[in-house]
Amino acid sequence: MSKECYEQKAAAIEAIANPVKPNLPISVALEEAEDLYLWVQSDRAALERVGLSWQLVDDLPLRVAACRYTESEWQNHLTTTSDAEKEWLQKRNEAKVLSVDLTRALRFALGRKLNVLGEKKPSSGYMRQAAFIDYCYNIAVLAADYTEQLQAVGFDISRLDGACDNAEHLSVLLARVHTERGEQYILRNQRNRAYTHLKEAVDQIRRCGKFAFASQPERLKGYASAYGRKNRK
Known part of the structure; x- marks a missing residue:
């Protein structure tokens, strides 16, 4: 009615x-x-x-x-x-932890003078969501090229499994969240x-x-x- x-x-x-x-x-x-x-x-x-x-x-x-x-x-x-929003927050937080750990490990393993990471990193200040996802993807790709150096400093290489796929999934999730927010x-x-x-x-x-x-x-x-x-x- x-x-x-x-x-x-x-x-x-x-x-x-x-x-x-x-x-x-x-x-x-x-x-x-x-x-x-x-x-x-x-x-x-x-x-x-x-x-x-x-x-x-x-x-x-x-x-x-x-x-x-x-x-x-x-x-x-x-x-x-609400489920999409919850999944986005969970996956984003997991990706942030990995990208921060990778940033620290790579800088330590490769030396601070080697500028392979760029100036932005998730642990410093505000990073827009799309830029954050790009960073997660790029840091995972970069880490794949330096697995030996990462292992040498004790980084668990198994954490890289599916890291790029997870970053791409984050992009899909963010698009869903934006669509749903628009509908809301x-x-x-x-x-x-x-x-x-x-x-x-x-x-x-x-x-x-x-x-x-x-x-x-x-x-x-x-x-x-x-x-x-x-x-x-």
Whole structure:
């Protein structure tokens, strides 16, 4: 049902020019919008008298359902893509340990004056991810040419097995992570647009309610956010 509601509202949601980031949990925003929809039903005449279009009230359940759908899609994507992120972090850390150890061993085995490593190394300062992967690959290729010298200083040559393949795998993993992060951004932006579309209706209904019932505290309380009131204390 939520997906169908989103499809009905998709054009309006995509037309939101400046989506806002939710300043309260989405579950709370949805619950308060649903409560507001029920609260206003007996106030139609008073609200229309101060200029509220009742069409906005009728549209509220659709906006709630559309927002719920986009939030669910984003959260599901976050859950299903976490494995790739975890694997990238694990493999990156393993590659960093190997490349740092290789850098030290090669510099010791070959002598500091022999400039075969270049100026950059993973242990010194910040290295961009793509450059880091290139370094891991290049240091593994270089080490393969100096296995005897590495063995002579006690380096475990078995650690070089598959090092180049691992560096290439890192590149594939990084591409996956970037793709998934891009998808996450799109889904989050979609959720923010749906939330903004819902918020616009809620804000307008509350604004009219607060004006119409300014002198009736018992009705006025239904046009305020319980979450906002609680968190202002």
